Amino acid sequence: MNTFINVEDIGNLQQALAEAQEIKNDRFKYQHLGKNKTLMMIFFNNSLRTRLSTQKAAMNLGMNVIVLDVNAGAWKLETERGVIMDGDKSEHLLEAIPVMGCYCDLIGVRSFAGLTDREYDYAETVLHQFIKYSGRPVFAMETATVHPLQAFADLITIEEHKTKARPKVVLSWAPHCRALPQAVPNSFAQWMNAADVDFVVTHPEGYELDPKFVGNARVEYDQMKALEGADFVYAKNWSCPGVTSPADYGKILSKDMSWTIDAAHMAVTDNGKFMHCLPVRRGLIVTDDVIESPNSLVIPEAANREISASVVIKRMLESL
Amino acid sequence: MNTFINVEDIGNLQQALAEAQEIKNDRFKYQHLGKNKTLMMIFFNNSLRTRLSTQKAAMNLGMNVIVLDVNAGAWKLETERGVIMDGDKSEHLLEAIPVMGCYCDLIGVRSFAGLTDREYDYAETVLHQFIKYSGRPVFAMETATVHPLQAFADLITIEEHKTKARPKVVLSWAPHCRALPQAVPNSFAQWMNAADVDFVVTHPEGYELDPKFVGNARVEYDQMKALEGADFVYAKNWSCPGVTSPADYGKILSKDMSWTIDAAHMAVTDNGKFMHCLPVRRGLIVTDDVIESPNSLVIPEAANREISASVVIKRMLESL
Amino acid sequence: MNTFINVEDIGNLQQALAEAQEIKNDRFKYQHLGKNKTLMMIFFNNSLRTRLSTQKAAMNLGMNVIVLDVNAGAWKLETERGVIMDGDKSEHLLEAIPVMGCYCDLIGVRSFAGLTDREYDYAETVLHQFIKYSGRPVFAMETATVHPLQAFADLITIEEHKTKARPKVVLSWAPHCRALPQAVPNSFAQWMNAADVDFVVTHPEGYELDPKFVGNARVEYDQMKALEGADFVYAKNWSCPGVTSPADYGKILSKDMSWTIDAAHMAVTDNGKFMHCLPVRRGLIVTDDVIESPNSLVIPEAANREISASVVIKRMLESL
Numbered sequence: 001m002n003t004f005i006n007v008e009d010i011g012n013l014q015q016a017l018a019e020a021q022e023i024k025n026d027r028f029k030y031q032h033l034g035k036n037k038t039l040m041m042i043f044f045n046n047s048l049r050t051r052l053s054t055q056k057a058a059m060n061l062g063m064n065v066i067v068l069d070v071n072a073g074a075w076k077l078e079t080e081r082g083v084i085m086d087g088d089k090s091e092h093l094l095e096a097i098p099v100m101g102c103y104c105d106l107i108g109v110r111s112f113a114g115l116t117d118r119e120y121d122y123a124e125t126v127l128h129q130f131i132k133y134s135g136r137p138v139f140a141m142e143t144a145t146v147h148p149l150q151a152f153a154d155l156i157t158i159e160e161h162k163t164k165a166r167p168k169v170v171l172s173w174a175p176h177c178r179a180l181p182q183a184v185p186n187s188f189a190q191w192m193n194a195a196d197v198d199f200v201v202t203h204p205e206g207y208e209l210d211p212k213f214v215g216n217a218r219v220e221y222d223q224m225k226a227l228e229g230a231d232f233v234y235a236k237n238w239s240c241p242g243v244t245s246p247a248d249y250g251k252i253l254s255k256d257m258s259w260t261i262d263a264a265h266m267a268v269t270d271n272g273k274f275m276h277c278l279p280v281r282r283g284l285i286v287t288d289d290v291i292e293s294p295n296s297l298v299i300p301e302a303a304n305r306e307i308s309a310s311v312v313i314k315r316m317l318e319s320l
Numbered sequence: 321m322n323t324f325i326n327v328e329d330i331g332n333l334q335q336a337l338a339e340a341q342e343i344k345n346d347r348f349k350y351q352h353l354g355k356n357k358t359l360m361m362i363f364f365n366n367s368l369r370t371r372l373s374t375q376k377a378a379m380n381l382g383m384n385v386i387v388l389d390v391n392a393g394a395w396k397l398e399t400e401r402g403v404i405m406d407g408d409k410s411e412h413l414l415e416a417i418p419v420m421g422c423y424c425d426l427i428g429v430r431s432f433a434g435l436t437d438r439e440y441d442y443a444e445t446v447l448h449q450f451i452k453y454s455g456r457p458v459f460a461m462e463t464a465t466v467h468p469l470q471a472f473a474d475l476i477t478i479e480e481h482k483t484k485a486r487p488k489v490v491l492s493w494a495p496h497c498r499a500l501p502q503a504v505p506n507s508f509a510q511w512m513n514a515a516d517v518d519f520v521v522t523h524p525e526g527y528e529l530d531p532k533f534v535g536n537a538r539v540e541y542d543q544m545k546a547l548e549g550a551d552f553v554y555a556k557n558w559s560c561p562g563v564t565s566p567a568d569y570g571k572i573l574s575k576d577m578s579w580t581i582d583a584a585h586m587a588v589t590d591n592g593k594f595m596h597c598l599p600v601r602r603g604l605i606v607t608d609d610v611i612e613s614p615n616s617l618v619i620p621e622a623a624n625r626e627i628s629a630s631v632v633i634k635r636m637l638e639s640l
Numbered sequence: 641m642n643t644f645i646n647v648e649d650i651g652n653l654q655q656a657l658a659e660a661q662e663i664k665n666d667r668f669k670y671q672h673l674g675k676n677k678t679l680m681m682i683f684f685n686n687s688l689r690t691r692l693s694t695q696k697a698a699m700n701l702g703m704n705v706i707v708l709d710v711n712a713g714a715w716k717l718e719t720e721r722g723v724i725m726d727g728d729k730s731e732h733l734l735e736a737i738p739v740m741g742c743y744c745d746l747i748g749v750r751s752f753a754g755l756t757d758r759e760y761d762y763a764e765t766v767l768h769q770f771i772k773y774s775g776r777p778v779f780a781m782e783t784a785t786v787h788p789l790q791a792f793a794d795l796i797t798i799e800e801h802k803t804k805a806r807p808k809v810v811l812s813w814a815p816h817c818r819a820l821p822q823a824v825p826n827s828f829a830q831w832m833n834a835a836d837v838d839f840v841v842t843h844p845e846g847y848e849l850d851p852k853f854v855g856n857a858r859v860e861y862d863q864m865k866a867l868e869g870a871d872f873v874y875a876k877n878w879s880c881p882g883v884t885s886p887a888d889y890g891k892i893l894s895k896d897m898s899w900t901i902d903a904a905h906m907a908v909t910d911n912g913k914f915m916h917c918l919p920v921r922r923g924l925i926v927t928d929d930v931i932e933s934p935n936s937l938v939i940p941e942a943a944n945r946e947i948s949a950s951v952v953i954k955r956m957l958e959s960l
Contacts, residue, residue: 028356036668038696048416052386052423056358059384064699066692084923086817091919095931095938096688099918102943103692177406278419279411283404291415298415303422348676368736372706372743376678379704497726598739599731603724611735618735623742 001315003131004139005124005146007187007194013155016311020156023310027060030310033317034063040104041141042068044111044126049278049305050141050149054108057309061317066104079129093129101134106316113144113181115250118242121145121181122210137316142183145210150277151187152308155195157301158232161273166196167231168270172223173203174285175255176237184277185238186213193217202226206253208243223259230269232297235261235276235285262287266295273297321635323451324459325444325466327507327514333475336631340476343630347380350630353637354383360424361461362388364431364446369598369625370461370469374428377629381637386424399449413449421454426636433464433501435570438562441465441501442530457636462503465530470597471507472628475515477621478552481593486516487551488590492543493523494605495575496557504597505558506533513537522546526573528563543579550589555581555596555605582607586615593617641955643771644779645764645786647827647834653795656951660796663950667700670950673957674703680744681781682708684751684766689918689945690781690789694748697949701957706744719769733769741774746956753784753821755890758882761785761821762850777956782823785850790917791827792948795835797941798872801913806836807871808910812863813843814925815895816877824917825878826853833857842866846893848883863899870909875901875916875925902927906935913937 003009010016023029039058041051051067058065077096078089085092101107111126121144131138140146158169169192171185185201190213192199201214202223208214220226227233242249260283266272274286274296282288291298323329330336343349359378361371371387378385397416398409405412421427429450433441441464450458460466478489489512491505505521510533512519521534522543528534540546547553562569580603586592594606594616602608611618643649650656663669679698681691691707698705717736718729725732741747751766761784771778780786798809809832811825825841830853832839841854842863848854860866867873882889900923906912914926914936922928931938 031356036671036700038699040692048388049419052360052388052420055386056384056423059358060356064696066695068688068692078922081928082923085921086924090921092922095918095920095942098939099689099942100692102939103696103946278415280415281405281410282398282412283402284406288401299418299422302415302419306423351676368708369739372680372708372740375706376704376743379678380676598735600735601725601730602718602732603722604726608721619738619742622735622739626743 001312001319002137004148004312004316005127006148007151007191010152013195016152017156017159019311019314020307023314024307027310030314031060031062033314034058034061037106037317037320038064038066038104039106039108039313040066040068040100041108042070042100042110044070047110047141049302050110053305054141054149054309056306057313060310061313063313094133097130097133098135101136104136105320106313107134107136107138108141109138109143110141111143113183115179115181115239118246118249137319139312139316144181145183146187147183148187149305149308149312150184151191152311153301153304154188154234154275154277155191156304156307157275157297158197160300161297162231164231166198168198168200168229169232169234170226170230171199171201171234171236172226172259172261173207174235174237174259174261175257176281176284179239179250179252180237182209182238182241185209185236188234188236189214189217200226204254204256204259206240206244206248207238209241210243224265224268227265227272228268230272233261233266233269233272233274235274237285260284260286261290263289266290271295275301278302321632321639322457324468324632324636325447326468327471327511330472333515336472337476337479339631339634340627343634344627347630350634351380351382353634354378354381357426357637357640358384358386358424359426359428359633360386360388360420361428362390362420362430364390367430367461369622370430373625374461374469374629376626377633380630381633383633414453417450417453418455421456424456425640426633427454427456427458428461429458429463430461431463433503435499435501435559438566438569457639459632459636464501465503466507467503468507469625469628469632470504471511472631473621473624474508474554474595474597475511476624476627477595477617478517480620481617482551484551486518488518488520488549489552489554490546490550491519491521491554491556492546492579492581493527494555494557494579494581495577496601496604499559499570499572500557502529502558502561505529505556508554508556509534509537520546524574524576524579526560526564526568527558528561530561530563544585544588547585547592548588550592553581553586553589553592553594555594557605580604580606581610583609586610591615595621598622641952641959642777644788644952644956645767646788647791647831650792653835656792657796657799659951659954660947663954664947667950670954671700671702673954674698674701677746677957677960678704678706678744679746679748679953680706680708680740681748682710682740682750684710687750687781689942690750693945694781694789694949696946697953700950701953703953734773737770737773738775741776744776745960746953747774747776747778748781749778749783750781751783753823755819755821755879758886758889777959779952779956784821785823786827787823788827789945789948789952790824791831792951793941793944794828794874794915794917795831796944796947797915797937798837800940801937802871804871806838808838808840808869809872809874810866810870811839811841811874811876812866812899812901813847814875814877814899814901815897816921816924819879819890819892820877822849822878822881825849825876828874828876829854829857840866844894844896844899846880846884846888847878849881850883864905864908867905867912868908870912873901873906873909873912873914875914877925900924900926901930903929906930911935915941918942
């Protein structure tokens, strides 16, 4: 595995889930793979869970880890040719990225969507620069449009907690005070489409996810109807993906608090489990009662980030 | 050992001192204990000595170390229930802390006193949140009211340099230009009360330490009288603890430069050794002559921070 | 080897180059040397290549690494005696530096020239404080006047790519929009003077390098004439070294774009290779065509930073 961006990169999901359990039972089993190998984690944006869980996974696998915090504002890379670089960009990506590749064996990149230029964000420009110029396997640690380490951890969590062969999984938009990227719902939709689940997406009109990710998933604009009989409720806010109205890309179209997941929402599910990628704003996305209930999976879900990262890094080490 | 906050946590002091010397003679003796174990060091405030010495100690013990610098201002955790989190707090402690616990085996926390709300500070609110919600053993790396890794290192240093079975140890307040917390004098007093020393505290009126820490220690308001015959002079500034005048909590009550430890002060001691936890402001706390004299222990005292941290982490690893 | 500042510190260059190749062939060969040893990397200024390559080298050698980012503005050390430290300097170097030495075995220091006080910069004040007070071997990770890890990597690169026993190497000044230190050209000149190459320096008048570094190297003010028949063109900007006009120290004397290395410049060389330490501003220092040409060595040159650091750290570990 040389890139980890989309669900296709992980191959057969049942095999990936089996590997996840194998590693969860013995996190240090593949420690020999990482000996004398270095992971470089490059953050253009802040991180708590992703940084900690990925670093832990790499150390479990015996790797050395170098963390590089790149202030998105301070490190402006020139990307054009023919430019006289006498402004605020002190380095060209054609030098910076190959050099980073010199000092490591694997690269993880975090680079969020700017939410102003849909074409630039959805082209995954920064991620693809690293893939093209670093000379190293590259995995996404949440990029402009995807967060596959999260989606894989979510899938592991659903597999561990499902009580039916084919559970109903509902991705529900919920309100938020800031404009958030679509990376998490994009990847979640993509992975659920590939998994053996009954997948439904619900959100207010205008929040349609990009077809590249949501595919033929059932979209239900009536949230309560969508939640009926759900085994898993995956709450998440996202800003306008700009599919039906490109001019609204990245905007907040609704703050409708009736979409906040509360006990009344959970009541229509089939004893549904509550999931969220965290961090979560209580009172907007979900009520205290729901997130603190025995049916809340947010902590085991976060714990599985170490497992999804372990499988991905293990695969990449095996491919070196 | 599942928490390290107060002197009671370390148990028998003679045994702890013996372990300290054992580790000092072979810092890597217990390296097998930390294999595949991860220490997470969480800093809400800046650190030089504590960060370096604790990281070194954990590496000596074979651990992996993750350092998390949390800007106290930027990472505001919601602590209340029933709140709509639409302000500047993006995560609730009930999610944030358990998640951090997911990715490590031990947690060290630095979180200074705010010096505005005595009750909040002396309740050790942040530290106890980590103890309650992280699911991991937690040790203080200077918190609102204690700095036990420093006090333990001080005790080791006194043990190494004492020339009498029961030396006289004087904790002396000294002036400073800024309002400082009471964590260092609190822990020093607590540990000296538990140790086999003749302990005296001296400070201007109003600077009385909290009874929880100073206990029945002898308090002498005449600094020169207190220093007479001292074997160890432990200088430190602290702001008003608010014991006798709660409204003055955290305030500077005196900048009396006659309290600065100089040659005249040391002259009344019994060839006393000078100690300070560092960083120290020369000219306020102590003169150049005294801190540079052969009787100054500030550097070996700092070096013993690696040793005290090693014993504490070793104990916690043994208890896992 | 207890210091690594000047070319003399590395001893016989042929032997150093042989060690470099030995390590390049097996980067982990000397991993036993670093077991239970800690490198402390102290950065008073930002770093990308130096941080990553040095950390990688130390890990290759089995060391633990502690990275300390010291904001040059925030960490003001008092250096005088007899001062009442009631201002913004919270620690005296006589405490701070020995304490850092307590927790490690080797120290690397980055501390750039301020470019305002030539005497202070050229005395290498900060570097020598670490050498004098830390009690540990110290190497320069670019200091006020030298960057020997870069110069050594440059020499390795020239050795690997030379097609003649004694190649012609030209250090050429090139224009830049900001005032840059002289550390890189100083060290490059010093190392080339010591190496078996035909070394020429070219720059506009007023940019004469300090005799301590440039020695008796041939200086040619006509850039095109200097480049004739060159095997290696090492481009670099530097501000006025203040040799001929002390009052101009650190100033930009010229932005003459005719000095930018382009195809016309390279045409007069003997199929010359292009070198630069990076980061490089395209359009000012060099054109896109030249830096992207097959004759550009900038990426292998950067990759050799890991090798030069490995040799230096290996030597220091052997001397412990």
